Amino acid sequence: MSKTRVIEVEPVTRVEGHGKISIHLDEDNNVQESRLHIVEFRGFERFIQNRPYWEVPVIVQRLCGICPVSHHLAASKAMDLIVGVKKLTPTAEKMRRLMHYGQIMQSHVLHFFHLCSPDLLFGFDADPRKRNVMGIIDEKPELAVQAVMMRKFGQEIIKATAGKKIHGTGAIPGGVNKNLSIGERDFFLKDMEQMKTWSLSALDLAKNFTRDNFEKVGGFANFNSSHLSMVREDGALDLYHGNLRAIDASGNIIFNQIDYQRYYDHLMEEVRSWSYMKFPFIKKRGHLDGWYRVGPLSRLNTCGFIDTPKADKALQEFKGVTGGKPNHMSLAYHWARMIEVVHCVEKIEDLLNDPDLQGDDLVAHGERQEEGVGVIEAPRGTLIHHYKVDESDQVTFCNLIVSTTHNNEAMNLAVSKVAKKYLSGQPKITEAMLNHLEVAVRAYDPCLSCATHALGQMPLTVELYDANNNKIDGMSTAL
Amino acid sequence: MSEKNKILLIGYGNPGRQDDGLGPALVEKLGVNKPGFLTLESNYQLTVEDAYDVALHEIVIFVDAVIDGKIPYSFQVLHPRGMGPLLSHSLAPQSVLYLARTLFCATTKAYLLGIRGYEFDQFEEKLSSKAGANLNAAYDFLIQQFDINNTESGPVNIDIFY
Incomplete structure (x- = not known):
């Protein structure tokens, strides 16, 4: 069985709420699968x-x-x-x-x-x-x-x-409570x-x-x-x-x-x-x-x-x-x-x-x-x-x-497209490459707090994992 | 830019998340008998446009709930801090001050009043009893500093912290 390498960008920065991007690489560093995960839920409904x-x-x-x-x-x-x-x-x-x-x-x-x-x-x-x-x-x-x-x-x-x-x-049921x-x-x-x-x-x-x-x-x-x-x-x-x-x-x-x-x-x-x-x-x-x-x-x-x-x-x-x-x-x-x-x-x-x-x-x-x-x-x-x-x-x-x-699938596809184009086959993953992923997500201006019906601000980090799912030191970027 | 006002107090936080609403709660309490020199604002969070309002005032007091801070409250001088990557629509008070000084040439003196809170995790529009007591203590402190009886020219005491 071939080994894979996992990159996680967690959470995505400059969006509202808490998201995590995971990129699965094979042994040749080619992107196999990419996902935008939402990891917060509080059930407002x-x-x-x-x-x-x-x-x-x-x-x-x-x-x-x-x-x-x-x-x-x-x-x-x-x-x-x-x-x-x-x-x-x-x-x-x-x-x-x-x-x-x-x-x-x-x-x-x-x-x-x-x-x-x-x-x-x-x-x-x-x-x-x-x-x-x-x-x-x-x-x-x-x-x-x-x-x-x-x-x-x-x-x-x-x-x-x-x-x-x-x-x-x-705004109130049936109208408004003031004029201008x-x-x-x-x-x-x-x-x-x-x-x-x-x-x-x-x-x-x-x-x-x-x-x-x-x-x-x-x-x-x-x-x-x-x-x-x-x-x-x-x-x-x-x-x-x-x-x-x-x-x-x-x-x-x-x-x-x-x-x-x-x-x-x-x-x-x-x-x-x-x-x-x-x-x-x-x-x-x-x-x-x-x-x-x-x-x-x-x-x-x-x-x-x-x-x-x-x-x-x-x-x-x-x-x-x-x-x-x-x-x-x-x-x-x-x-x-x-x-x-x-x-x-x-x-x-x-x-x-x-x-x-x-x-x-x-x-x-x-x-x-x-x-x-x-x-x-x-x-x-x-x-x-x-x-x-x-x-x-x-x-x-x-x-x-x-x-x-509504944009969930599209954001996932955007991440996947960009990951394959900018990360596949690269011997080293740089901050600039990871930023390309975030640029793709940010284009949609997602509000992940809304999307998960949660409230609040989340901490911001970036994590990178190797083929054995071990966190790689030194790839936590910049946040 | 219009003539400077005396003091701007911005209470921020989410009143729908228990003690996170301490900042807006203080604004509401101060609004009952608001002295003329005081401008009150409240919002869920600090954002870039607050920098302009800060620049219009001589003094700004940011009021926020704190999770691990001093009981019942802490009051400290705030200095501008350059911003790293802007991660969200929300800003730290130091960054708002930085924007005010950089973009609008503000000379505003700034303070941070942190009121200790305890409960933050539930959807509930009610302060915990301990947070309510801390809110009252912070209110009394501010009223003392504002020299509330001197409503036209006050405050007089707050500058001693600077």
């Missing part, structure tokens, strides 16, 4: 049971300190249906949209500038002492300031719409021109990286897959509400305009013994061929157009790169993410100039229901919250399919 339904939009924010707004809004959409509301008042929907665009903008900006730009600007194999946010601050301080101020703008929008940064209460005052509106409007300028320069940065390094981008974790997202009824990108659309690797429709209340008729989740994160797949294609990607790249692949002019122009340019066919390059997530930032900034400006935000009709009412599904396009992709509530108002069932979980 059981925790939420027996809680009164009106608490849920606040409680679910405990799932994650990174994307609490996404969970707040998805749960609120589900609870709208529990209280029998299928259509919000204009003020309520627009306040929620404003919150959502602020959240996506600030999340994308932080991920791009502070977590990924060191790799993109300095190179995946640059000196790790330079390839970090300190390197950005030293060499491009204007970018670091831009990122901080854009992030702050988004966070202030969240605070103004959700009421506070921790356990925001802005004239003073708050003007506070944001005065910075809009700067935000528009910065969002376009960020887009240029991501686009130019892709174009200037097209050979590398095209050869790095680039693989065919299906893609899933919500789209509006007319096929436009819509991050807050719509129906489900899935396309195959060639761009053919798998299903279209599916009411997400019946998501379970079309999506299933598979459990594998070596990971706490499930593997969703499209039911009619089966678990082997039915996996798909979500998030910014998938949203741009599935949508027909964007209803804001600058983002739509950028979308057409983005689609032109692949001749209108789906773009499967993992690193193109960065470009797609910055197109969405432009879209969010345009949407925020439109909303701030809409007098409905100062309306007083905040909550709609309806006939109490027992079941509701809420779906939004969160920063990292499609987020599904599904609840059942009994006659005493207590939650009896909860199922969450979070964005990162």
Whole structure:
């Protein structure tokens, strides 16, 4: 029996939560198998049971300190249906949209500038002492300031719409509990021109990286897959509400305009013994061929157009790169993410100039229901919250399919592709090689805390094992 | 940049994870009779944009729960520390201070108030009784330092630590 060598990158750095990459090498150092493991689980779906339904939009924010707004809004959409509301008042929907665009903008900006730009600007194999946010601050301080101020703008929008940064209460079953005052509106409007300028320069940065390094981008974790997202009824990108659309690797429709209340008729989740994160797949294609990607790249692949002019122009340019066919390059997530930032900034400006935000009709009412599904396009992709509530108002069932979980198979494949390309046959595994693995995972901006329904920060180490599963001294890199 | 404010106090942690919520709990307690010189912020964790708010203030006090720290609390001067690879959206307070000084030319004096906690592992929005007692002690300490009766020009005592 041949001996194998195991490399473990544990946990993956610059992602949220706790992940471990294991690479199995044979005696010739060729990669045999690669996996992204998720090793934390706390079972939030059981925790939420027996809680009164009106608490849920606040409680679910405990799932994650990174994307609490996404969970707040998805749960609120589900609870709208529990209280029998299928259509919000204009003020309520627009306040929620404003919150959502602020959240996506600030999340994308932080991920791009502070977590990924060191790799993109300095190179995946640059000196790790330079390839970090300190390197950005030293060499491009204007970018670091831009990122901080854009992030702050988004966070202030969240605070103004959700009421506070921790356990925001802005969205409630059937509507919202506040509007936007004239003073708050003007506070944001005065910075809009700067935000528009910065969002376009960020887009240029991501686009130019892709174009200037097209050979590398095209050869790095680039693989065919299906893609899933919500789209509006007319096929436009819509991050807050719509129906489900899935396309195959060639761009053919798998299903279209599916009411997400019946998501379970079309999506299933598979459990594998070596990971706490499930593997969703499209039911009619089966678990082997039915996996798909979500998030910014998938949203741009599935949508027909964007209803804001600058983002739509950028979308057409983005689609032109692949001749209108789906773009499967993992690193193109960065470009797609910055197109969405432009879209969010345009949407925020439109909303701030809409007098409905100062309306007083905040909550709609309806006939109490027992079941509701809420779906939004969160920063990292499609987020599904599904609840059942009994006659005493207590939650009896909860199922969450979070964005990162949809991308589980894709992240595993990305790791496998990169491992085979950059590690196979190498006599010595370097930090730069391991960073290539992490670059592949980071492109998906995974939130592993969300994906495992866990909470909290994890320690960060890298480990390397030899053919006999012994830990090799000296390969713990840098963290 | 606007005129500097006096003191910014940032309490951070997750109130949904027991004593990890000590920082936000102190912010909530101080908010009841907040003196005018004090700006209060709370969040799940420190992130990059906190650097800008820090730069707008003369003094910043970071408040966090600690697992192994001094009982009932520790209070220390904080110095900026350069950042290694940014591993997460979350930052250490020293790194926030570093960003404030590097990006926004801040001269802000900084302190870290660490309140001892005991229970962190469960989904529960309630402090343990021992942590609650430590929170009260930390609150009393801060009120003393703030010279709460001198609400316009205070605090006067806190600089002695620097």
